[in-house]
Amino acid sequence: MTARVVIQTEDFSVSKVLDQLRAGDLRVGAICSFVGTVRDTRLLSGNAADEIVSMALEHYPGMTESAIEAMIDEAHQRFDFYQAHVIHRVGELKPSDQIVLVAVSSAHRGESFKACEFLMDYLKTQAPFWKKEATPEGAKWVDARVSDDEALSRWGIQSRNRG
Numbered sequence: 597m598t599a600r601v602v603i604q605t606e607d608f609s610v611s612k613v614l615d616q617l618r619a620g621d622l623r624v625g626a627i628c629s630f631v632g633t634v635r636d637t638r639l640l641s642g643n644a645a646d647e648i649v650s651m652a653l654e655h656y657p658g659m660t661e662s663a664i665e666a667m668i669d670e671a672h673q674r675f676d677f678y679q680a681h682v683i684h685r686v687g688e689l690k691p692s693d694q695i696v697l698v699a700v701s702s703a704h705r706g707e708s709f710k711a712c713e714f715l716m717d718y719l720k721t722q723a724p725f726w727k728k729e730a731t732p733e734g735a736k737w738v739d740a741r742v743s744d745d746e747a748l749s750r751w752g753i754q755s756r757n758r759g
Contacts, residue, residue, distance in 0.1 A: 600680060601664045603655060605687040607694055617679055617701040624678060628708035629699040630716050636691035646731045653686045653695070654726045660684075667718045675711040677702035682715065684725070717750070 602608075610631055618624050634651050668680045683697040698715045702708040727738040 600668055600682065601661045602681075602683045603657070603660055603686055604683065605685060607685070608683045608697055610694075610697060610699075613681055613683065613697060613699050617681060617699055621678060621701070623703055624701045625703045626705040626708040627699060627701045628705065628712040629697060630712055631694055632696040632716075634689045634691050634693045634695060646729070646733070648691055649730045649732065650691075651689045651695075651730070652728045652735075653684075653689065654728075655684075655686050656724055660724050663723055664719070667715055667722065670718070671700075671711045671714050674714065675702075676707045677711045680711060680715060682719070684719070684723070686725070 610629060614627055614629060617627050634648065636648055637646060664682050664684070668682070671677070671680060678701045680698070680700045682699075685693070685695050689695060696716075696719065698712050698719070700708045700711040700715070702711070728735050729738055
């Protein structure tokens with residue numbers, strides 16, 4: 597696999613990435629992956645929801661890749677896995693489009709699960725992406741969610757999103 601981190605506008609093939617993680621490495625006994633997609637609604641509070649028409653993701657080229665590479669290095673310090681691969685899309689996306697893929701290979705499933713979850717929690721709060729959701733009422737920038745910050749805190753990491 598050539599790059600651990602890819603930021604792109606195009607869609608991606610999950611099976612292709614999983615095949616690459618396994619290719620020629622007979623030590624691999626587990627691959628865990630997470631695919632995030634664009635929902636058609638966003639819960640506001642209680643049962644209220646906004647319809648999502650589209651989502652636009654922006655980033656700083658170079659800085660984003662470096663930040664995610666550092667996240668993978670941090671995961672390697674915590675978990676015993678062979679490879680991790682992160683693909684994150686930018687640009688305009690529609691409901692049901694794939695946004696992100698995190699895939700991790702290891703000898704055993706437990707390490708792959710933990711590393712994949714850690715990387716996803718880290719991505720949701722620490723990666724330099726900016727998200728704007730378009731609804732029938734107009735577009736609005738999306739703030740970090742408290743629940744995402746709480747997920748990251750399970751790993752002993754304080755989110756930079758809040759004081």
